[in-house]
Amino acid sequence: MVHIMDLTPEDTARIQQVTKLLVEGFSVNHADAWPDMNEAAQEVEELFAAGRISRIALAEDGMVLGWIGGISQYDGRVWEIHPLVVDVNYQGQGIGRALVRDLEELVRQRGGMTITLGTDDEYDQTTLSGVNLFPDPYIHIARIQNLKRHPYEFYQKLGYSIVGVVPDANGIGKPDILMARSLVR
Structure with a gap:
């Protein structure tokens, strides 16, 4: 079973896992998206700013299986999914779907109308x-x-x-x- 929760700036161990997920998850088809850990870490850091959402999917043992970010636009009426990544070994198991649905619910609660x-x-x-x-x-x-x-x-x-x-x-x-x-x- 997957548990979804906020990724916070204090959770350095999970931030490290998310950073690794970005590099590995996008290296297959998007080699230049986040080519190294430094650029990926910058991306993760940016999702802690105001008007943003950062959520992770965890396995029962606490391992990060996926990450989704949301960015508020148009005074909160519209939110952008950016980024979404799931560990390549766990793709096709509903983790990405669960992260998207979770983000949609949070956006709804904040008055968002479109993603x-x-x-x-x-x-x-x-x-x-x-x-x-x-x-x-x-x-x-x-x-x-x-x-x-x-x-x-x-x-x-x-x-x-x-x-x-x-x-x-x-x-x-x-x-x-x-x-x-x-x-x-």
Whole structure:
């Protein structure tokens, strides 16, 4: 059974585990996201600022299995999921889903109405990668296909919709896929 709780700045042992999760979890498909422990530690530290949420999923023995962050936007009406990572050895077991649902409930309690996220495609995982999405990115979005286990389908299963794309956000042919879910509709 997984237990979800706040990650606090005083919990240095778990911060170290989360930092390691970021480096390892994103090294497979996002090698430059957090390439080392220092950059990952900076990311974790930023989630302790005001208007942010930092939650961890723990195994029964206290090991950190996953981490999710939430960033308040639009005066708290909208929150961004950033980041979400689950230990590669525990993916597919509902931990990511549990973290997202937990964050959604906290956002609801704080008056949030919408949750957004960006999920980059830097490694040709979807049909949006490697192509010129201009002049009409919506045609490409309507025809999106998952080629290599891109996480957008994970979020779709949780009720998130693709609401846009930022073409070339990470370089030519490397878009950021924008997704959102209403918490009030």
